[in-house]
Amino acid sequence: MTPLTISISEKAARKAREFAEKSEHEEFGLRVGVKGGGCSGLTYTLSIDADSRPEDKVIEENGIKLFIDKKSYVFLAGTILEYSDGLNGKGFVFNNPNAKTVCGCGTSFSV
Amino acid sequence: MTSSTTSAPLRETQVNAGAEFDSSEGGLALPAHFGDAAREYTAARQSSALLDRSAFGRLRITGADGLDLLNRLSTNKLIDLQPGHGAGTVLTTNKGRIIDLLVVANLGEELLVITSPGTQDKVVEWIDLYTFGEDIAVEDATQSAALLSVVGPQAAEVLGDAVAGLDLFDSTDVELGSRPLRVIRTDALGIAGYDLVVPAEHAANVWLDLADRGAVPIGELAAETVRVEQGVPRFGRELGEDYNPLEAGLLPFISFDKGCYIGQEVVVRLNTYRKVQKRLMGIVLDEEMPDHDALVEANGGQVGFLTSVVDSPAMGRPLALAFVRTAHAEAGLAVEVPSGSRAVSGVTLELPASAGTE
Numbered sequence: 241m242t243p244l245t246i247s248i249s250e251k252a253a254r255k256a257r258e259f260a261e262k263s264e265h266e267e268f269g270l271r272v273g274v275k276g277g278g279c280s281g282l283t284y285t286l287s288i289d290a291d292s293r294p295e296d297k298v299i300e301e302n303g304i305k306l307f308i309d310k311k312s313y314v315f316l317a318g319t320i321l322e323y324s325d326g327l328n329g330k331g332f333v334f335n336n337p338n339a340k341t342v343c344g345c346g347t348s349f350s351v
Numbered sequence: 352m353t354s355s356t357t358s359a360p361l362r363e364t365q366v367n368a369g370a371e372f373d374s375s376e377g378g379l380a381l382p383a384h385f386g387d388a389a390r391e392y393t394a395a396r397q398s399s400a401l402l403d404r405s406a407f408g409r410l411r412i413t414g415a416d417g418l419d420l421l422n423r424l425s426t427n428k429l430i431d432l433q434p435g436h437g438a439g440t441v442l443t444t445n446k447g448r449i450i451d452l453l454v455v456a457n458l459g460e461e462l463l464v465i466t467s468p469g470t471q472d473k474v475v476e477w478i479d480l481y482t483f484g485e486d487i488a489v490e491d492a493t494q495s496a497a498l499l500s501v502v503g504p505q506a507a508e509v510l511g512d513a514v515a516g517l518d519l520f521d522s523t524d525v526e527l528g529s530r531p532l533r534v535i536r537t538d539a540l541g542i543a544g545y546d547l548v549v550p551a552e553h554a555a556n557v558w559l560d561l562a563d564r565g566a567v568p569i570g571e572l573a574a575e576t577v578r579v580e581q582g583v584p585r586f587g588r589e590l591g592e593d594y595n596p597l598e599a600g601l602l603p604f605i606s607f608d609k610g611c612y613i614g615q616e617v618v619v620r621l622n623t624y625r626k627v628q629k630r631l632m633g634i635v636l637d638e639e640m641p642d643h644d645a646l647v648e649a650n651g652g653q654v655g656f657l658t659s660v661v662d663s664p665a666m667g668r669p670l671a672l673a674f675v676r677t678a679h680a681e682a683g684l685a686v687e688v689p690s691g692s693r694a695v696s697g698v699t700l701e702l703p704a705s706a707g708t709e
Contacts, residue, residue: 276481
């Protein structure tokens with residue numbers, strides 16, 4: 241059973257904080273979402289946002305706030321946001337149990 | 352849905368001009384002919400013709416992200432389209448199948464999207480499904496205006512200097528009867544053709560004005576004949592989720608270097624590894640027209656199937672569009688089309704056929 245939440249690993253949270261500090265945000269959250277496109281239909285979006293919007297779902301874990309708009313949340317529930325580093329690292333990785341098919345490069349999916 | 356209220360004055364005008372109605376597309380009854388389909392065909396081929404394309408869906412898209420979103424959902428590169436320019440593009444599923452072939456015209460203050468007849472609801476739903484935070488508003492404008500098309504080698508002369516030199520899918524304003532109208536070159540029948548978006552209340556007057564300028568009113572019969580001769584695919588026959596854009600001959604509407612769009616991986620792989628299973632071509636038939644979906648055989652085996660059939664004046668014989676298996680899809684192949692207890696002989700050819708259309 242997939243938990244109906246979105247979580248972020250400790251390493252991913254640390255990396256997100258590093259990016260936010262570089263962009264000189266004091267108060268910030270990590271906006272996590274999806275948008276149409278990519279070979280399979282949906283791609284992930286990540287950005288640093290100063291504040292949440294009224295309709296956002298806000299989740300706090302490992303010292304970081306995640307802002308997720310309602311429509312994206314439907315496609316992301318159960319996702320674990322991780323960070324893969326090293327020479328072959330992919331950076332931020334979405335482990336999304338809703339993704340039934342994933343395109344060759346792994347950046348887009350369909351449900 | 353029967354004929355819409357907005358088309359009623361136009362319909363009355365067409366009836367007065369001799370229109371006979373026996374075909375229906377997208378819920379709108381369109382004239383089948385105006386008494387002489389052969390003469391109408393000749394006008395489209397040799398001078399200029401006036402075709403009511405109001406059954407084709409039209410969407411108005413406003414908001415800053417319209418081109419960006421459509422660019423992510425369809426095959427052609429739309430992101431750089433400047434005002435006055437446009438493109439044909441294909442909405443594809445993530446399996447690379449055709450949802451619809453669209454014309455996207457950047458009119459400056461808004462985008463005009465022309466869909467196939469009756470597909471506009473599906474296209475709107477598809478766009479909605481993939482709209483998350485984008486600044487975009489999609490409005491079905493099909494009922495509020497007529498789409499009148501002037502086609503044929505002299506079509507530009509009917510519309511005046513403003514359209515001379517207009518490239519495919521580009522748009523401009525023309526003044527007809529002191530009314531400013533938007534005109535988009537769409538070549539919808541595979542010959543020179545210009546679509547006019549006419550507010551419903553002016554449709555009848557503009558239709559009469561265009562006829563006065565010499566554009567001969569034509570019905571679906573003549574238009575369908577020209578379409579098939581030019582090898583232009585039509586939704587429900589040659590376009591739909593049974594086919595991918597490469598099979599349906601839509602290569603000119605695919606960008607291979609624009610980056611990701613839904614279905615891109617499949618479309619690119621089919622093209623790169625030459626895995627396209629069948630493709631659209633013409634078949635000239637020796638005698639009477641079989642069913643438009645009849646099978647095509649060669650050397651005793653099935654090699655394809657018909658999708659459209661017309662009686663072609665250019666060929667002097669029936670002409671079909673057919674999907675033919677790639678291994679057999681070469682011009683000059685002798686085929687047989689079973690029709691009842693007999694088989695009609697035919698030969699494949701590439702369309703449009705330049706010979707025979709003079």
